[in-house]
Amino acid sequence: MPELPEVETILNGLQSALAGRRIISTQARRGLRWPVPDDLSIRADGKKIRAASRIGKYILIALMRGPTILIHLGMSGRIRITAGRARYQPQKHEHVTLTLDNGTRIGLVDPRRFGCFLLLESGREREHPLLRALGTDPLEQDFDARYLSDKLGRKRAPIKTALLDQHVVAGLGNIYVCEILYRAHINPERLALSLHQEEIERLAAVTPDVLREAIGAGGSTLRDYVDAQGKPGAFQELHRVYGREGEPCPDCPGYPACAGIRRLVQSGRSSYYCPRLQPPLSLEDA
């Protein structure tokens, strides 16, 4: 569930909790999809935090004179920050806990265990298999129409599937791809290589807009997403199509030829779209 805007919101909370602090101790409990390294304590205990950052849906916490922690929240991962030195009760499914020098605990809670907590060699983070082939983050400078047409121009996959591929764009998930395609007026079943230049340009323009709006609203909470302080997001109120099958399309109110938002399943995931604003083929092709 956490996509780029949710991860960015969590990162903000993490940055304020971690700034200038030192890790006193670490505890790893159960196995995540990628096992937490056995030597976590040996490599992380006593290390000062250098910086926390994000690439796509990955969080990186660089330690001074030490490795970089790589966190992915999978589908159900949460970061839980607890201040104070009181006796600490880890939550159910809390796989890793860091204790900082001011007593604050940073817990990674992930019921479905699709996430990861790994250590990367400092300075060589991008060489790790999980990050090496990652596409450009849409909030970076070099994310533009040229980049997108380069990545999409030879892909026969539907544009919906192509945008979910983290090697194309890093950070998008099902919710935001639906919202982005809706705002760009592109049908999710269109093949990526069939998009025209204007459509690619719309896609490149609309993508960071939607993500920034979502970050401004604190992300989307559907079931269980909360930020590092335990606060839910509000962007779900602003979803125009995601989860709104059968509802009227907000951008063609009362339009007789618009039957409202439809849902279809593409590679096992729900896509939501407006058939009038996002026609299967553009008029020139028909």
Added chain:
DNA sequence: CCCGCAGCCTGCGGGC
């Protein structure tokens, strides 16, 4: 090579 899809895992909600 490139695409589609099963599988991983748990919690929740709908239906009976």
Added chain:
DNA sequence: TGCCCGCAGGCTGCGG
């Protein structure tokens, strides 16, 4: 009430 089934989804790895 309680059980069961299906669904949710990010990412990998396999099969076509």
